[in-house]
Amino acid sequence: MKKLKGDAFSDEDSILSAKICDLISLSEKRCCPCFSDFLNLHEIHVAVKTADSNAFSRFVLFGGYEQAERKIFAVLPDYIEPSDCTDDFPIIPLTFEYKKEFELSHRDFLGALMAQGIKRNCIGDIVVTEGRAVVFVKDDMADYISLNIDKVGRVGVKISKIIPPVISAGNKFIDIDITVSSMRLDCMVSALTGLSRDKSSSLIFSKNVFINSSEVSKQDVLVKCGDTITVRKKGKFIIDSLNGNTKKGRIKISVKKYS
Numbered sequence: 001m002k003k004l005k006g007d008a009f010s011d012e013d014s015i016l017s018a019k020i021c022d023l024i025s026l027s028e029k030r031c032c033p034c035f036s037d038f039l040n041l042h043e044i045h046v047a048v049k050t051a052d053s054n055a056f057s058r059f060v061l062f063g064g065y066e067q068a069e070r071k072i073f074a075v076l077p078d079y080i081e082p083s084d085c086t087d088d089f090p091i092i093p094l095t096f097e098y099k100k101e102f103e104l105s106h107r108d109f110l111g112a113l114m115a116q117g118i119k120r121n122c123i124g125d126i127v128v129t130e131g132r133a134v135v136f137v138k139d140d141m142a143d144y145i146s147l148n149i150d151k152v153g154r155v156g157v158k159i160s161k162i163i164p165p166v167i168s169a170g171n172k173f174i175d176i177d178i179t180v181s182s183m184r185l186d187c188m189v190s191a192l193t194g195l196s197r198d199k200s201s202s203l204i205f206s207k208n209v210f211i212n213s214s215e216v217s218k219q220d221v222l223v224k225c226g227d228t229i230t231v232r233k234k235g236k237f238i239i240d241s242l243n244g245n246t247k248k249g250r251i252k253i254s255v256k257k258y259s
Contacts, residue, residue, distance in 0.1 A: 013046045020050040020073065027075040035090055036073040037121035037138065038063070041230060042207055045215035047073045058082070063124050064091045064136035069213070070124045091124065092142035093134050096157045100131035104152055109133055112152045113145065134163075173238075173256040180251050185209065185229075186219035192255065193234045208232040 063071040124136030178191040189200035210230040236258040243252040
């Protein structure tokens with residue numbers, strides 16, 4: 001297995017790329033599936049690009065449920081079909097239950113986990129609904145979490161490995177309206193974040209912007225109605241509808257921002 005050239009990625013991304021190459025080599029050597037840690041959107045882009053550059057296609061990304069954003073990269077041997085492998089992923093969904101009169105957020109649960117010394121790459125999506133949260137974790141961390149966490153913030157929680165019959169992202173949205181001079185990505189990011197066009201372009205060039213979970217590094221990409229734009233540390237937005245033009249010719253857009 002040839003690794004990508006060192007100048008293909010930044011230093012940090014090159015480390016991940018090398019790890020993906022090692023997973024592929026290990027799977028081929030041992031003839032068994034091999035798994036990464038949980039990856040964020042940018043890391044998924046690096047992993048897929050690494051596999052593509054090495055003409056390797058026997059991989060699957062899965063985060064524990066269909067709508068997952070954070071996922072594990074699995075390298076498969078020839079005898080395992082991609083459609084049959086999700087049960088083999090080292091992922092355990094832990095269900096946290098608490099009294100419904102309390103409000104807990106994604107940040108509350110992530111903080112409680114990381115306060116126990118659990119690394120971010122061992123934690124997948126955290127799906128919070130009223131009185132319950134489902135946290136996807138690496139299987140070797142599940143028992144440790146169950147034994148060591150009985151509160152999130154000041155709220156008592158009960159943890160179980162009982163999987164809810166239906167897991168949905170449970171997303172809540174804030175409706176916002178924006179106007180843009182163009183459907184170009186830099187214009188859209190500027191309107192969504194309140195940043196200048198120059199700063200928005202810098203975010204795009206620095207690999208902090210994603211359209212439909214795919215990393216985008218060109219500012220002149222055109223955004224379409226229905227696209228989901230993720231700006232790291234700024235938010236996630238769905239382009240909900242195009243509502244004509246203002247008197248000055250700017251495009252009126254309704255957006256749903258993940259809250």
